[in-house]
Amino acid sequence: MYLPRDIEKVINHFSNLPGIGPKSASRLALAFLRIDKLIVEDFAHSLVNLKNNVTFCNKCYNLSDDKLCGICIDEERSENQIMVVEDVLDLVAFERTGQYSGKYHVLGGLLSPMQGVGPEDLTIDKLLKRIKIIPGEIELILATSPSLEGEATAMFITEQLHDIPEIKITRIARGVPTGADLDYTDKLTLLRALENRTKMPQ
């Protein structure tokens, strides 16, 4: 015990978080010594609140502190556009763009037979039920990652909906990311970027 017990405890707690090694844990714990006491208390308080109050939205499975999340109750957002994402972090990433005004559906993972994740482990059945009761035309934007599991999940969902032709199913574009160095970009990405080329505004 070369450090006070309270510091050791905070270091241990931090090391148990994903992506935090023992060195970062020490650095983070010590950083709290320089933070204002009221802010630390507020931090501690919000951790407990987060654990007590946050649950899943009954409709889209985003995080929520009520039955329905802030996005689902937002009447300014279109009900007829649903973006399907793997997890809440992906939802956050799209929300940060500030340009999407539809709703979401959070799958809670991707299909992965290797890791034993089947359709019953995700919220796919809830998505299908949800879609069936929406009146009018629907666009389902499949925004799972362009990985093996992401593509398989997108394909699985598409297959489940083949008998409802009035649903327009789209997939986020594959291409070269902004700022990419083309000679470091993999062949498949370049190929997709070429295939999906768009017309320049003239």
Added chain:
Amino acid sequence: MYLPRDIEKVINHFSNLPGIGPKSASRLALAFLRIDKLIVEDFAHSLVNLKNNVTFCNKCYNLSDDKLCGICIDEERSENQIMVVEDVLDLVAFERTGQYSGKYHVLGGLLSPMQGVGPEDLTIDKLLKRIKIIPGEIELILATSPSLEGEATAMFITEQLHDIPEIKITRIARGVPTGADLDYTDKLTLLRALENRTKMPQ
């Protein structure tokens, strides 16, 4: 507000910690949803405790929850060997080796005229006073980093003690780190490693 307020708060708090960007902050905050409630409460509790109870050791300026830290009150550790380190993280690094059985002195920084850090901003005067009242021979191990500031600080402390010849002042060795790839090692490090070569046990 696309996420519950309590999550947003935790994300904001995390983003204010050093080395945590907005993406890591989201990831860390969401990780708490999967952690047992009792553990989260204990985490929150220890953050507040850390802020309330942790202060600096009056002798070596390590962190402590009492007037003297755990290392200073440990009678099994030699009073006559003092390792001078920049900050508590360096002390922790040396303690992790499990092989050092002397005491420490935490400077609270390094001399840096560029950043306006002078001797009066560090605990150097306290180190000098502390050394003068220790009976018997003393070894002062200067374990500041091998940077410009670290070397300057080590030299400054050495100069301050030139009138007390009974103090043995040593500097941690410069050389090649364990596992280093020699052809990627800089010239100065290789030179020091050669100069400070040690005899093989035969």
